[in-house]
Every structure is written in C-alpha cells, then in structure tokens.
Amino acid sequence: MSASLALAERLVVPLIDLPSSSSMPTQDFFLCYRDGSLKLLDKQTLKKGGLEVEIDPRPGEQHSYPAPKKDLLAQAIGKKTKSVIDATTGWAQDSLAIFRMGYEVNCIERSPVMAELIQDGFNRLAQKDWMQNRQLQPPGLMVGNAISLLGNLPEAPDCIYLDPMFPPKRKKSALAKKAMTVLRDILGDDEDRADLFAAAWQATAKRLVVKSPDYAEPMGGKPSEVYQGKLLRYDVYIK
Ligand SMILES: C[S@@+](CC[C@H](N)C(=O)[O-])C[C@H]1O[C@@H](n2cnc3c(N)ncnc32)[C@H](O)[C@@H]1O
Known part of the structure; x- marks a missing residue:
C-alpha cells in the first residue's frame, strides 16, 4: 500500500490524485509526501511548497549537541x-x-x-x-x-x-x-x-x-x- 493511501486511511480523509483531477479540489487543506517529507498545503501552495515540521536548528541557535542552555x-x-x-x-x-x-x-x-x-x-x-x-x-x-x-x-x-x-x-x-x-x-x-x-x-x-x-x-x-x-x-x- 502506498504511504499516501495508508495516511488517507489513518486519517479517514479522501485520497486525491492531483495531476489527474481536472478541477480544483474543494478541500481547504491537503497533506502530501513531497521532497522526502510530509507537507501540509493550502490552495496557494498546492503546486509547490507546503509546510513541514522543521527539524534543523532555528536561526541563531547553535548547531552543537547538546546546544547551550542559555536562552x-x-x-x-x-x-x-x-x-x-x-x-x-x-x-x-x-x-x-x-x-x-x-x-x-x-x-x-x-x-x-x-x-x-x-x-x-x-x-x-x-x-x-x-x-x-x-x-x-x-x-x-x-x-x-x-x-x-x-x-x-x-x-x-x-x-x-x-x-x-x-x-x-x-x-x-x-x-x-x-x-x-x-x-x-x-x-x-x-x-x-x-x-x-x-x-x-x-x-x-x-x-x-x-x-x-x-x-x-x-x-x-x-x-x-x-x-x-x-x-x-x-x-x-x-x-
Ligand atoms: C500554539 S500550538 C504549539 C506550537 C508549538 N509550541 C511549536 O513550537 O510549534 C498549540 C498546539 O497544541 C495542541 N493542543 C492544545 N491543547 C491540547 C491538548 N489539551 N491536548 C493535546 N494537544 C493540545 C494544538 O492542537 C496545537 O497543535
């Protein structure tokens, strides 16, 4: 089973095949596996982009582990x-x-x-x-x-x-x-x-x-x- 189908079944939401759907879907938000991560998309970001959980340090945060406990x-x-x-x-x-x-x-x-x-x-x-x-x-x-x-x-x-x-x-x-x-x-x-x-x-x-x-x-x-x-x-x- 594809990861997308398994996800749709877990969340009980429809699975939409975007390239083959002729009209704009009616939903406001979408989940999609893209560029190696699960992304949350809205209609503006449907074609590219999307939001994911960012796992790298935030700007200004040190990259060492453990990072200093100073902020x-x-x-x-x-x-x-x-x-x-x-x-x-x-x-x-x-x-x-x-x-x-x-x-x-x-x-x-x-x-x-x-x-x-x-x-x-x-x-x-x-x-x-x-x-x-x-x-x-x-x-x-x-x-x-x-x-x-x-x-x-x-x-x-x-x-x-x-x-x-x-x-x-x-x-x-x-x-x-x-x-x-x-x-x-x-x-x-x-x-x-x-x-x-x-x-x-x-x-x-x-x-x-x-x-x-x-x-x-x-x-x-x-x-x-x-x-x-x-x-x-x-x-x-x-x-
Ligand atoms: C403002 S966001 C937290 C943002 C987070 N601190 C971050 O760094 O991204 C609040 C989140 O808490 C979750 N939440 C709020 N009340 C909750 C509860 N009683 N049990 C579990 N999750 C809850 C919401 O679903 C939402 O995803």
Whole structure:
C-alpha cells in the first residue's frame, strides 16, 4: 500500500490524485509526501511548497549537541530539569529546541493531522548523522488530549511545557508566521486552556512552564518566575 493511501486511511480523509483531477479540489487543506517529507498545503501552495515540521536548528541557535542552555526557553525549563513533556506540540519547534539542549523530551498532540506531521519530522530527525552517531532516539509522541493523557503517565516528568493557542490580540497579526496562522485556521483557539493547566499542574513533578503572548493574563495566577521576551513570556510555576 502506498504511504499516501495508508495516511488517507489513518486519517479517514479522501485520497486525491492531483495531476489527474481536472478541477480544483474543494478541500481547504491537503497533506502530501513531497521532497522526502510530509507537507501540509493550502490552495496557494498546492503546486509547490507546503509546510513541514522543521527539524534543523532555528536561526541563531547553535548547531552543537547538546546546544547551550542559555536562552529564555532554557532558563524557563530550568538547568536541573531532566525530563520534559511538551503537552501542546504543534509544529514541534519548542519540543525540538528543548530536545537539542539535551533534555529528555516526550510530546503530546491532539490533532491527528499535526501528529502525522510531527511523527514524519521525528522520523526524519532519527536519520540525521548527528542523531545516529550519538545513538539518540527522537522524542516520543503520544496522540490524544493532554488533559486526559497527563492523568495516566507512568512517571511524572520534572517539567511540563504548555504553549496553547491564545486568541489573537488583533484580528490579523502581520507578525504571525504562516505556520502558526495555518494552525489557527485548522484547529482554532484552545478554549480548554484552564483545564489543561490544571491537569499539567497535577501531573508535573516539579515545574510547569507556560508560553504566553505578552498581552495574556498568567494562566495560573502569579507565577513563581517570569522570563520576559519581546512579544512573549514564559510563566514558570514551581511546586
Ligand atoms: C500554539 S500550538 C504549539 C506550537 C508549538 N509550541 C511549536 O513550537 O510549534 C498549540 C498546539 O497544541 C495542541 N493542543 C492544545 N491543547 C491540547 C491538548 N489539551 N491536548 C493535546 N494537544 C493540545 C494544538 O492542537 C496545537 O497543535
């Protein structure tokens, strides 16, 4: 069975053969294996391009492994932390940055479409020379709602990381990256943020980190520590 057919069956979505379909498909979003990765496309990017889970270091990030724990994210996660669960994985950019700093990372994502994109990214990561030379395994991925999954963990992690989708301040933010705009278009805001916070606070052994836009109120009242960036901050709650 082709990878595309297997994917369509897993997600229970139609399989469209684009070159042979005469008219424009009616769907707004598409998944496609292209140039060695699974990509998410909209009608503008249907012919070429598309979004994938980027597995290489972000601009400005060091390429060594483990990367130095010196930016705001590292400070929020904490130098003594060993295990981290990212309960809102999305495009996995935060999970992967945390992983590259040498933390043990496990991920949760409830959107089956995002989970397919994330798993494809993690499979590509496993093939990288720097991963294989060090015999590293990519982060684990659990698919489902973190509010229930966090209640059934075999072992409490040192830190749980949350980056839920907040409603935007302005209707259309020029600054929002294409990947995040598409995520909001597909999934909407995460309206159950308060329940997720409560479940994560119960489940973490030591710390809970919430990434927040600068305009949003802290999710769990006054945080123990705050790491303020330009447009976002990390609120840290310590047990
Ligand atoms: C803003 S995005 C996260 C972006 C991510 N930090 C990154 O670096 O790409 C939020 C993601 O969390 C997921 N999410 C939100 N609430 C969740 C929950 N209760 N359980 C599992 N996933 C959840 C959404 O489906 C979405 O993909």
